[in-house]
Amino acid sequence: MADRAKPDATSEATPAGPRLHLHAWREPAVVGAALLAAAAGFGQFGAVAALGDVAKHFGHITHGATIAEQAGLSGTKLGIGLAVLRLASLGGLPLAGLADRFGRRRMMLMTCTVGLALTAMSAISPTYWWFVAIFALGRPLLSATSGVAQVTAAEQTASSQRAKAVALIAAGYGIGSGLIAIVHSLGAGTLGFRGVVLLALVPLAALPFLARWVAEPDRFKIAAAAEEHPLPVLGAVGPRFRRRLLIVAALTFAVSVVTGPANSFFFLYAQNVIRLSGTTTALLVACAGITGLAGLLLGRFLADRIGRRPAAGGAMIAMALLGMLTYSQSKPGAVIGYLLAVLAASVFAPAAGSLVNELFPTSVRASVAGWVIAAGVFGATTGLLAFGAVADVGNRFGLAAVVVFTATIPATALITLLPETRGKELEDL
Secondary structure: OOOOOHHOOOOEOOOOOOOOEEEOOHHHHHHHHHHHHHHHHHHHHHHHHHHHHHHHHHOOOOOOOOHHHHHHHHHHHHHHHHHHHHHHHHHHHHHHHHHHHHHHHHHHHHHHHHHHHHHHHHHHHOOOHHHHHHHHHHHHHHHHHHHHHHHHHHOOHHHHHHHHHHHHHHHHHHHHHHHHHHHHHHHHHHHHHHHHHHHHHHHHHHHHHHHHHOOHHHHHHHHHHHOOOOOOOOOOHHHHHHHHHHHHHHHHHHHHHHHHHHOOOOOHHHHHHHHOHHHHHHHHHHHHHHHHHHHHHHHHHHHHOHHHHHHHHHHHHHHHHHHHHHHOOOOHHHHHHHHHHHHHHHOOOHHHHHHHHHHHOOHHHHHHHHHHHHHHHHHHHOOOOHHHHHHHOOOOOOHHHHHHOOOOOOHHHHHHHHOOOOOOOOHOO
């Protein structure tokens, strides 16, 4: 019962007077958003999980020393394809911003439905670039789904429950992406990449049932009743908050330079370069679920005890260092590095998610989530292109990891320019 919202925290007055009905992190209003995030993760991660099969299917593998000979397609071509997929997520910026005008629930259900349908359509791709193009159509919609889900969880809860709720959204997305990775690892020989992406039809079919748990936050209803509404995305963040937004965007960019290539290349690296078996990879992903859960629990604890900033900043540095270990060209390094990197990323999620949502008012919070998506897209694209290019030059993933990931560590200091928000309610703005 310790995790339940206190009786006097379920209804809270805003400065303007209206009463808010807030929820504990385990209640349906929050769990429903987490399930939509899981569906989005399941759809979005299909291309990453199946990247090795995609490269094999559309390329040619030999026993040479170059990345192209080992993986089927060159690091540059793979990097460009993944960068295109990431850039497509820029469409998540206006889509997420529209949730400030039309509501969190409506936008989440619409973007998740269309995004999963387009993801399943990529199964018919005749070439590598057709696969990239079709899959890219669904990415911005699923990116918007996960971004607005985090906003919804933050708005449904009080400060004491917020880090837990944000952690639940991250857990949902992680479970969805981990599940598709396990399915691919165990069934790649049978399903192939086409079967893997076609599985997006499963969460799509479940959406009518999940929709029953998805609710509109009272905080949004109060903001929507205001007489004036800023233009979503472009006009949403006023001068008072633009400095904060720039700092948040810069930090998101730096994190994504690491997580973009670290996540996107891992399954290709594990299966095509260091030759981990499909069973071993599936077991590794299952174990990552355990370290991911441990990281979320630790992250929400640290966010509530020592603060959002130190928890997020420390996790950023750990992700960069562990990314280098993961790609150190050894099987033990890949296993240990991957598991610990998942833990570090999971520590980062509730701390950073709570911080960002507590820095901006309800009327523009979804638009800010859209800008965060855009910054993440540019960061991941930069990381993917740089990682692929360096890997091609030296024919080594390890060198690419050191060069690209090290460059992001100094940016962690930017987090000290943001105010600490631990213990603050969203209305305190």
